[in-house]
Amino acid sequence: MSFKNYKDKIDEGDTVILYLSNNLYALEVRREIKNKKGEMIENVFQTPFGALKVKNLIGADFGSRVELSKGWGHVLQPTPELWSLTLPHRTQIIYTPDISMILLQLDLVPGSTVIEAGTGSGSLTHALIRRVRPHGHVFTFDFHEHRAKIAKEEFEEHGIADFVTARHRDVLELGFGEELNGKVDAVFLDLPSPWAGIPHAVTAIKEEGGRFCSFSPCIEQVQRSCIALQEHGFQDIVTMEVLQTELKVTRRTIPVRDLSFLRHKSSECPVEEKPSGDTSYVVGAWPASTPGHTGYLTVATLPPDFKKSKAKDMMKSDVPEDKSDSSESDDRMVIDESVNQ
Amino acid sequence: MTPNKISVGDYLILQKQNYKKLLKFNKPNLTVTVGRDTINLTGIEGWPYFSVFKMVSNSSKKNREYSLELTQEIVNLKDEIDVKISGNDNRNIFDDGHSQKLSAADIEELKVDSSKASDIVETLITNSNTFHSKTEFSQEKYLRKKEKKYFEYIQIVRPNLRIITEVMYKLDPGKIQGIRVDTLSQIITMANIQSEGNHLLYDSGSNGLLAAALLSAIGNQTNGKLVHMHPGNMSQKQALLAMNFNEEHLNRCISVNVYSALRQYYQGCDTNDNTSSELNHLKRKAEDCIEIKSKVSKTENAIDKYINTEDDNISEDSKPEPKKPKWHFDNIAASTILKDKMDSLVIACKEDPKNIFNELLEFVKPGRPFVIYYNVAEPLQQLYMLLKSMSNVAALKLSCNWMRNYQVLPDRTHPEVTMDGAGGFLLTGYVLK
Numbered sequence: 001m002s003f004k005n006y007k008d009k010i011d012e013g014d015t016v017i018l019y020l021s022n023n024l025y026a027l028e029v030r031r032e033i034k035n036k037k038g039e040m041i042e043n044v045f046q047t048p049f050g051a052l053k054v055k056n057l058i059g060a061d062f063g064s065r066v067e068l069s070k071g072w073g074h075v076l077q078p079t080p081e082l083w084s085l086t087l088p089h090r091t092q093i094i095y096t097p098d099i100s101m102i103l104l105q106l107d108l109v110p111g112s113t114v115i116e117a118g119t120g121s122g123s124l125t126h127a128l129i130r131r132v133r134p135h136g137h138v139f140t141f142d143f144h145e146h147r148a149k150i151a152k153e154e155f156e157e158h159g160i161a162d163f164v165t166a167r168h169r170d171v172l173e174l175g176f177g178e179e180l181n182g183k184v185d186a187v188f189l190d191l192p193s194p195w196a197g198i199p200h201a202v203t204a205i206k207e208e209g210g211r212f213c214s215f216s217p218c219i220e221q222v223q224r225s226c227i228a229l230q231e232h233g234f235q236d237i238v239t240m241e242v243l244q245t246e247l248k249v250t251r252r253t254i255p256v257r258d259l260s261f262l263r264h265k266s267s268e269c270p271v272e273e274k275p276s277g278d279t280s281y282v283v284g285a286w287p288a289s290t291p292g293h294t295g296y297l298t299v300a301t302l303p304p305d306f307k308k309s310k311a312k313d314m315m316k317s318d319v320p321e322d323k324s325d326s327s328e329s330d331d332r333m334v335i336d337e338s339v340n341q
Numbered sequence: 342m343t344p345n346k347i348s349v350g351d352y353l354i355l356q357k358q359n360y361k362k363l364l365k366f367n368k369p370n371l372t373v374t375v376g377r378d379t380i381n382l383t384g385i386e387g388w389p390y391f392s393v394f395k396m397v398s399n400s401s402k403k404n405r406e407y408s409l410e411l412t413q414e415i416v417n418l419k420d421e422i423d424v425k426i427s428g429n430d431n432r433n434i435f436d437d438g439h440s441q442k443l444s445a446a447d448i449e450e451l452k453v454d455s456s457k458a459s460d461i462v463e464t465l466i467t468n469s470n471t472f473h474s475k476t477e478f479s480q481e482k483y484l485r486k487k488e489k490k491y492f493e494y495i496q497i498v499r500p501n502l503r504i505i506t507e508v509m510y511k512l513d514p515g516k517i518q519g520i521r522v523d524t525l526s527q528i529i530t531m532a533n534i535q536s537e538g539n540h541l542l543y544d545s546g547s548n549g550l551l552a553a554a555l556l557s558a559i560g561n562q563t564n565g566k567l568v569h570m571h572p573g574n575m576s577q578k579q580a581l582l583a584m585n586f587n588e589e590h591l592n593r594c595i596s597v598n599v600y601s602a603l604r605q606y607y608q609g610c611d612t613n614d615n616t617s618s619e620l621n622h623l624k625r626k627a628e629d630c631i632e633i634k635s636k637v638s639k640t641e642n643a644i645d646k647y648i649n650t651e652d653d654n655i656s657e658d659s660k661p662e663p664k665k666p667k668w669h670f671d672n673i674a675a676s677t678i679l680k681d682k683m684d685s686l687v688i689a690c691k692e693d694p695k696n697i698f699n700e701l702l703e704f705v706k707p708g709r710p711f712v713i714y715y716n717v718a719e720p721l722q723q724l725y726m727l728l729k730s731m732s733n734v735a736a737l738k739l740s741c742n743w744m745r746n747y748q749v750l751p752d753r754t755h756p757e758v759t760m761d762g763a764g765g766f767l768l769t770g771y772v773l774k
């Protein structure tokens with residue numbers, strides 16, 4: 001339940017984030033869990049620093065230190081950002097740098113209504129919910145039945161089900177559902193053929209207009225989306241890429257080599273001098289390997305209805321749409337990263 | 342729901358092609374300058390946002406004064422003009438400056454005579470030696486250029502965080518501490534800003550952009566509160582005002598001078614002058630305010646470039662009120678919220694962040710996030726080393742962002758040739774007990 005409100009103390013049923021020397025783990029606070037044979041046994045969470053008796057967390061303060069058999073760690077209340085770093089991957093997910101930009105580009109504020117497809121692992125969904133609650137709502141769709149079901153259960157367990165409706169639905173084929181026609185402020189698409197979802201986005205966005213964003217790894221997807229956006233009367237179409245690098249901060253002591261004494265004759269003439277001393281800096285080093293690409297964000301504004309009429313006329317002379325692509329298999333999500341954890 | 346009609350008193354965005362200007366529509370016949378043009382806004386009042394207006398030249402060609410006329414359709418030259426012949430490449434194009442048979446005077450005359458810009462451009466094309474040997478791409482580029490020249494439209498849209506950030510960054514990143522939109526978006530998420538909770542911001546100068554960003558995520562009609570501390574005598578509010586927040590919303594941001602608020606918190610009084618009577622002090626402070634006001638109006642001229650405002654708010658704030666100045670109550674309110682402890686801490690400073698962070702950390706509940714912004718890495722690196730050694734924070738991370746925009750056109754997609762290079766650095770983490 002620990003995603004709903006700020007909490008000071010841990011209750012049974014909460015999800016907590018365990019922070020252990022630069023590593024983060026999400027765990028659910030249950031006194032007992034089922035073992036492989038289906039018997040209830042004491043819940044013990046194994047960490048590189050030894051075992052954690054999960055029941056000891058109940059009643060502890062968030063932000064406090066917890067003892068492990070071979071060390072200690074700290075417990076934090078999950079935020080959408082911490083959750084994105086620890087959640088079980090059922091698909092590829094979107095991370096905080098892109099998520100942050102998506103929230104800002106969609107003009108989302110508490111009270112907004114937003115559509116998301118596909119739900120995937122719910123990484124973005126948690127951040128959308130936090131931004132639009134308490135009066136707003138997230139409608140999230142996935143055509144993968146199991147994922148839609150798990151996501152729904154997760155939102156319930158996290159205490160945020162009131163702010164989100166998770167549905168199992170192929171949104172490219174069926175749209176977002178009649179009940180959402182003209183009801184939403186923004187539409188976000190993270191699926192293989194976002195351009196095919198754009199007409200449905202137009203139908204769902206409110207009469208007074210709204211925002212659209214799609215996240216696509218490939219530039220070809222972006223090109224098709226941009227054409228579709230133009231044809232459907234969107235304006236301010238912008239494509240961007242956002243990357244984040246974590247700098248490794250250390251104090252570095254480096255040798256100092258003096259060459260100035262060579263200007264004058266001296267008794268010694270060694271070829272290889274030792275450095276004459278050292279000096280130290282605090283440095284922020286760029287990692288040898290850092291994210292180089294996640295996806296392109298394409299954003300656009302759908303103007304209010306009174307502005308759209310002309311665009312609709314234009315659409316009659318439409319560029320042909322290649323329908324075969326919408327049934328393309330979603331190969332971005334076949335890697336289940338949770339398996340090798 | 343906020344009304345969707347343009348009304349006097351609103352801050353609004355005037356958009357001309359890719360150029361955007363933020364202004365306060367404080368009278369129906371407001372005149373604004375856009376580049377070399379002067380535009381009179383009479384007539385936009387009452388139309389819905391997103392309306393497009395055509396710029397109509399008022400008088401002689403010289404002084405470039407325009408009025409606005411509502412229009413239903415934007416003409417797209419590419420659709421209007423049917424180009425029949427184009428070349429395969431540019432091998433035969435030699436621009437000797439004589440490719441246009443019409444003289445500048447002819448063109449001026451044409452502009453006066455023709456009502457439709459597409460007529461003007463068609464005449465230009467007919468009289469061009471080179472147009473038809475240009476490639477299709479170059480022809481399109483030519484048409485787009487002419488479109489810019491002869492089709493002048495203004496669209497009025499409502500400001501929001503996204504647009505205000507863009508306008509302010511484009512105008513002068515230095516005025517908002519170089520906070521680029523991606524970095525700003527991460528400040529909001531990494532600090533877990535939401536409709537609940539008490540949020541603490543220290544901002545030593547972003548023209549109100551950070552307060553606007555956080556308050557927008559805190560939301561209208563919610564419980565969240567923002568304590569906005571600043572080192573100056575007046576808080577900078579331009580971006581905050583430009584968001585057109587209603588009173589209920591705006592009132593949940595309490596802007597206080599950091600010295601007075603902390604003095605109030607620790608000493609129970611927001612002045613350090615305990616010898617003279619309170620009244621005396623208040624008088625002195627009120628006089629200070631007037632001095633400051635003259636300073637403020639000077640800086641405002643600079644700000645005027647992107648915000649036209651008769652800042653009634655500032656003059657209101659600084660009106661001498663010897664009895665109960667508003668800032669005094671703000672200090673008390675801030676101090677009360679600080680006593681309840683804060684759910685997040687955001688610092689964007691020009692000073693060394695170390696002392697500010699250590700002082701303000703006191704107010705943050707254990708387990709809650711903090712974000713410190715600085716426009717270069719070194720001060721954050723020093724602080725990182727210090728915090729590592731103190732172990733009162735977790736998940737400490739120094740990050741740097743990169744952002745690039747793309748031109749997306751059929752067969753001509755590539756990154757924009759220039760990018761906003763400076764995004765600043767963020768030091769983030771969570772407070773431990």
Ligand SMILES: C[S@@+](CC[C@H](N)C(=O)[O-])C[C@H]1O[C@@H](n2cnc3c(N)ncnc32)[C@H](O)[C@@H]1O
Pocket residue numbers: 091092093094095117118119120121122123124125141142143144147169170171172173190191192330332333
């Ligand atoms: C990459 S994942 C989304 C990840 C998600 N944004 C996150 O951050 O966790 C893409 C999802 O879209 C779903 N999907 C693909 N095509 C769809 C369609 N036509 N309708 C609904 N969902 C679809 C897939 O099942 C998959 O779960």
